[in-house]
Amino acid sequence: MSSPLRVRFAPSPTGYLHIGSARTALFNWLTARHGGGQMLLRIEDTDADRSRPELIDLIFRTLGWLGLDWDGEVVHQSKRADRYRDAVESLLAAGHAYWCECRPDEVKARAQARGGKPGYDGHCRDRELGPGPGRVVRFRTPDEGETVFSDVIRGQVSFPNADLEDFVIVRSNGVPMFHVANAVDDLDMEISHVIRGEDLLPATPKILLLRRALSSESDPLFAHLPLIVNEKRQKLSKRRDDVAVEDYIERGYLPEAMANYLATLGWGPPDGIEIRPMPEIIELFELSDVTKSSAFFDIKKLDAFNGEYIRALPVGEFINRSTHWLFSNPPWPPENFSAGVFEFMAPHVQERVRTLSEVPGYVDFLFLDQPLIDDDSWQKVMEKDRVLAIQVLDVAIEQFESLEPWESKAISLAIIGWADSNGVKRQKAQAPVRVAITGRSVGPPLWESIEVLGRGRTLERLRSAKTRLATT
RNA sequence: GCCCCCAUCGUCCAGUGGCCUAGGACGCCGCCCUUUCAAGGCGGUAACACGGGUUCGAAUCCCGUUGGGGGUGCCA
Numbered sequence: 001m002s003s004p005l006r007v008r009f010a011p012s013p014t015g016y017l018h019i020g021s022a023r024t025a026l027f028n029w030l031t032a033r034h035g036g037g038q039m040l041l042r043i044e045d046t047d048a049d050r051s052r053p054e055l056i057d058l059i060f061r062t063l064g065w066l067g068l069d070w071d072g073e074v075v076h077q078s079k080r081a082d083r084y085r086d087a088v089e090s091l092l093a094a095g096h097a098y099w100c101e102c103r104p105d106e107v108k109a110r111a112q113a114r115g116g117k118p119g120y121d122g123h124c125r126d127r128e129l130g131p132g133p134g135r136v137v138r139f140r141t142p143d144e145g146e147t148v149f150s151d152v153i154r155g156q157v158s159f160p161n162a163d164l165e166d167f168v169i170v171r172s173n174g175v176p177m178f179h180v181a182n183a184v185d186d187l188d189m190e191i192s193h194v195i196r197g198e199d200l201l202p203a204t205p206k207i208l209l210l211r212r213a214l215s216s217e218s219d220p221l222f223a224h225l226p227l228i229v230n231e232k233r234q235k236l237s238k239r240r241d242d243v244a245v246e247d248y249i250e251r252g253y254l255p256e257a258m259a260n261y262l263a264t265l266g267w268g269p270p271d272g273i274e275i276r277p278m279p280e281i282i283e284l285f286e287l288s289d290v291t292k293s294s295a296f297f298d299i300k301k302l303d304a305f306n307g308e309y310i311r312a313l314p315v316g317e318f319i320n321r322s323t324h325w326l327f328s329n330p331p332w333p334p335e336n337f338s339a340g341v342f343e344f345m346a347p348h349v350q351e352r353v354r355t356l357s358e359v360p361g362y363v364d365f366l367f368l369d370q371p372l373i374d375d376d377s378w379q380k381v382m383e384k385d386r387v388l389a390i391q392v393l394d395v396a397i398e399q400f401e402s403l404e405p406w407e408s409k410a411i412s413l414a415i416i417g418w419a420d421s422n423g424v425k426r427q428k429a430q431a432p433v434r435v436a437i438t439g440r441s442v443g444p445p446l447w448e449s450i451e452v453l454g455r456g457r458t459l460e461r462l463r464s465a466k467t468r469l470a471t472t
Numbered sequence: 473g474c475c476c477c478c479a480u481c482g483u484c485c486a487g488u489g490g491c492c493u494a495g496g497a498c499g500c501c502g503c504c505c506u507u508u509c510a511a512g513g514c515g516g517u518a519a520c521a522c523g524g525g526u527u528c529g530a531a532u533c534c535c536g537u538u539g540g541g542g543g544u545g546c547c548a
Binding site for chain 2: 014
């Protein structure tokens with residue numbers, strides 16, 4: 001009989017939710033949902049100095065944004081100090097742990113004197129010290145043998161016990177440390193699968209030794225996920241890399257795209273179809289299929305995923321989701337914004353953006369009093385062939401003044417018809433108009449843009465471009 | 473230093489002894505479509521780190537080398 005499937009995600013609230021943590025949460029969640037098990041949440045906040053309680057709620061919200069949910073009450077380690085103290089007492093009583101009065105600098109100095117080998121030398125091991133100010137509790141690690149465990153992803157892993165120093169389990173301020181809290185909680189929460197980042201692999205023998213000393217009959221199954229790395233193949237770090245999931249939300253990534261992309265880091269569906277709905281991923285996901293080697297967090301590929309997800313949205317939904325970027329710090333005077341105009345252009349914009357934060361850049365010319373003229377575009381299109389540019393602008397002005405009906409089809413015919421009958425490439429003919437109207441040489445479809453801009457503003461921009469061309 | 477993990481296209485995944493003259497996706501390049509840019513279509517570029525074994529046969533198994541990474545806290 002195997003124990004019920006129970007996994008947990010155990011973040012430490014020392015910062016925003018990290019991309020790597022999000023992936024760990026996702027894989028835990030996928031394992032639980034795939035196997036009909038439970039996904040628990042635990043906040044590892046034993047270090048009061050580094051923990052920031054105000055971030056806990058943000059972590060919850062970010063997990064929610066990603067579409068991850070959890071079962072049962074959230075466990076906060078900061079509220080379980082008594083439980084850890086009891087566990088430490090029993091460890092002490094059984095001789096698995098002992099009090100130590102060595103100060104960090106003393107430990108370090110002795111290590112140096114020994115000749116480089118870092119770590120604690122067991123100085124207080126057999127001194128039978130009792131509690132006292134400044135004293136810590138250390139765990140007595142075996143001197144011989146090895147600690148072996150099986151990892152769903154890596155197979156059997158073993159660590160020589162002799163390399164394990166007698167590590168601290170209770171700080172001098174009386175607060176228990178990560179290893180004990182972690183071991184005790186996984187035991188109490190009856191976690192069956194410990195799924196976490198590979199950076200915790202070396203901590204596993206310590207936790208296992210602790211569990212066994214706490215008289216647990218069975219070890220959980222471990223699964224150490226490959227690290228997510230940067231372009232230099234180093235573990236994503238808060239300092240040098242863009243790792244806060246919150247930042248990606250602000251940059252306009254869709255949660256579905258982010259979750260889907262994260263799922264492909266260290267795992268791939270058997271049929272090779274990477275972009276697919278989460279229910280399918282849940283069905284296909286298998287923890288034992290997870291890759292062993294680290295994965296580069298490739299923004300370009302994330303962008304591709306995101307672009308696909310954006311295009312797959314119903315237009316109305318695209319409009320809804322764009323709202324935030326349209327209203328917070330838009331490049332135009334807010335009162336100029338017109339929902340109707342945006343809705344008209346939305347399908348064209350949707351097809352072109354890869355992130356929602358790019359949306360304003362595609363419609364800004366519609367809501368700005370004057371288009372922002374891009375120098376390179378002006379040079380390339382207007383200055384390089386002034387004769388043609390002026391000619392096209394004149395034609396456009398003349399045609400547009402009396403064009404009926406004012407709609408994209410007729411507008412396109414006015415310019416294209418002229419180009420075709422005058423031996424001018426359509427591409428060449430539209431360019432000056434585009435720059436005059438939008439300020440750039442690239443952008444959404446021109447004829448539709450002109451239609452929605454309106455005759456008056458269009459003529460105004462054409463004339464002003466002509467003037468600018470004539471006076472420079 | 474010591475311990476541990478890892479090693480297929482630039483990147484992410486396939487591949488679990490013969491189906492591999494190694495497949496898909498992103499990127500990149502080219503062509504088509506086209507009012508620009510996208511999107512879409514078509515095509516292309518590009519990898520089994522190296523050296524030994526084992527085997528009739530190895531990307532796949534074993535050993536070593538090299539390379540990369542993680543850990544080595546009174547952080548988690």
